[in-house]
Amino acid sequence: MKAGLFKTMVNLWPPLFFSGIKVTHLAADYKEARVTLKLRWYNQNYVRTQYGGSLMSMTDPWYMLMIMNNLGRDYFVWDKHAEIDYISPGKTHVHAQFKLTDEILNEIRAKTANGEKYVPEFLVEIKDDNNQLVARVKRRVYIKLKPRARNNETPEENGIDPDDVNNT
DSSP, rough: OOOHHHHHHHHSSSHTTTEEEEEEEEOSSSSEEEEOOOOOOOOGGGTSOOOOHHHHTTTSSSHHHHHHHHHHHEEEEEEEEEEEEEOSSSOSOOEEEEEEEEHHHHHHHHHTTTTTOOOOOOEEEEEETTEEEEEEEEEEEEEEEEEGSSOOTTGGGGGGGGGGGGOO
16 A cells, blocks of 8 residues: 555544644655654643653554554564553643664564564654653564465475465
8 A cells, every 4th residue: 555545544443633743754665753742731641741641652653554554564563562661741732753674674684584483673762842851762673474374384394284275
């Protein structure tokens, strides 16, 4: 799907839309995204700063989606783990940037070429309108080459039941 259409659709997706999360930039090659979380009365915490759950949510799908769109349908790609370190209160709108490089994508391909799972970690910094660090989020993404794409091996050589091949 073209990045422009995807950006429009994801900005209307209820979990993001109703949280005040918006993609402000998505590169045509899906290698860079910028996301903003506006501070609104309905997404503030008790002390009127950015709600921590919304900070985590604004980082949720991006690396998974960017990797999926760059590697194609031959890979399983799932968000696996995330943790957040709150640094300072978010008193304004906040922003996060996500980048994939050719080096990262080549490393993923190399680490998964033989059917091994690979779980790279990405660090996302969330900053406010004054460029002050609000939180750091570590995100891990599970990636594995699907059996049908591995060196033209048969399912049996991969330890896969042939009856399950259509389910991968």
